[in-house]
Amino acid sequence: MAEAVSLPIQSDADIILARQQARALARALGFSTGDLALVATALSELARNIVEHAQRGEIILNQTRQGTRRGLAITARDGGPGIADIGLAMQDGYSTGKSLGLGLPGTKRLMDEFEITSRPGEGTWVKVTKWVR
């Protein structure tokens, strides 16, 4: 199962579907119950960010490898307004609009790896990875 799964995100119903897919994929990869919860929560946060700030975007789920390690990579991208100050957004407590401001730094804590690219007017791209342990 090496192909990526691409899921359009537009409404909260899509968030639920994306979560189910991610959970199924993660379970197939052999993640523990605890790690499944972390992955599903991270995905939920990323998908919700898309719905709340960009209205539409996509989530891509990927099996990934690094040496003997297997993992799940979740990429969330949207064509929304983008983030002006990423540093600020990565601080706990930063809040825009309806969110609690806990999304990004918290999501980073849930996963093993975190990358973000975003510019005002150019949308946002976030990729997080968790390794099976």
Added chain:
Amino acid sequence: MQTPILKLGSYLIASLQAELTDTDLLQLQSNLVEQVGRFRASGVILDVTTLDVMDSFATRMLRNIAQAVELRGAAAVIVGIRPEVAFAMVRLGLDLRLSGVHTVLDLEEALALLDQRKKGPAGHG
């Protein structure tokens, strides 16, 4: 999807199902607030036993529901956060958002808590 609300004496029990949408939760809030008023309920139990994820949105909604029913004079108790869900919430920092809300293990505990509150002096909780 309508969340079923059970009446148990002067308490209301709402068993949240997994995969609730924003609309479902807003509807639940409005139903609970209405029923608390109608039945003069003194307690509202929010059962999240079947939820395998509690993200920032769900947490915020639960807090809102708790605050809304408290404004109507009922105590709110969240019941049944699963071990792995609890840990994920803490990692995300969501436990702080629930700091004003009672969270207990199960229905039995929730009932014991609410019964105690009824016996104690008014205004405590």
Added chain:
Amino acid sequence: MNDDTEPADHRPLVQALGITEQEIARRKAFLQFDAEDAAALAGINGLAEKYAEPVIEAFYRHLLSFEETREFFQDPKRLKRVKNLQRAYFLDLTRGEYAQAYIEDRLKTGAIHERIGLPVKSYLGMYNFYLRAVADHLFAAYQDTPERALKAYQALLKLVFLGIGLSIDTYVQRREQLIRAQQDAIRELPTPVLQVRERLLVLPVIGALEPQRARQLTEQLLDSIRATRAKVAIMDITGVPLVDSKVAHHLLQTVSAARLMGAAVIMTGLSPQIAQALVAIGVDLSEVRTTVDLQSGLEEAEALLGYRLVHPGADGQAPS
């Protein structure tokens, strides 16, 4: 411990035990074993070759006549093997040259006897018999020149004690290896979760907490809270030497997660060092109940639980 095959570590034992040339020189100096002694022993080499067989036979007859030592040499293949080793050792003693190879052979012999489980007392008893048997032959052969016999015998004593020291080193090393392996095994053990009262759990955490064990601990604690409906859990870390910042944060997160499940966690047994280290890391200890030892932790737990039972409706019960 019951096979007499060669050790799996294929390094020379002098390396494995860290016995350097300087160390051997130091030991020889301490025993006052010098070139003269070596020469004296070389001088009786011819004699040694003659009495080798009778001494070895008498030696093993002695061993086999005692129940305690007999059992180690029941197997005829093993017996033959050790006899050959003994014969080689025997003749090595009067070779006149006692460098690296000699030392390595002594260590190997010690290791083999240790592996078959021969107790130190038996090993020493064997050496003793052997020395006495040689003394008889030596003094009989040099009746007319006893001072020569004495010189050779004293040289032999020094050399044999050098060998005893090395053999005991191999015994000690194996014991230390065993202890390390057991410590590793203990470290791998999951933390037991004890239900000491209804609604009260105790987790005695022992050994270093590295990330994987910390995760295991969280899982065990939270699952047990659910399974036993615990309202209070005591995490005793008296047996934990250090905690790094990642693990410290993880423990605090575990405490918060337990709170979401309606259980209070009391951490007991924080050493002053750990407490200071945690504060230095920036961990907020005001968020966690701590007591100095398990006993006070139990008292606090009972107050939390008992208070609730005795005064229903009063404020201040276990936080949710």
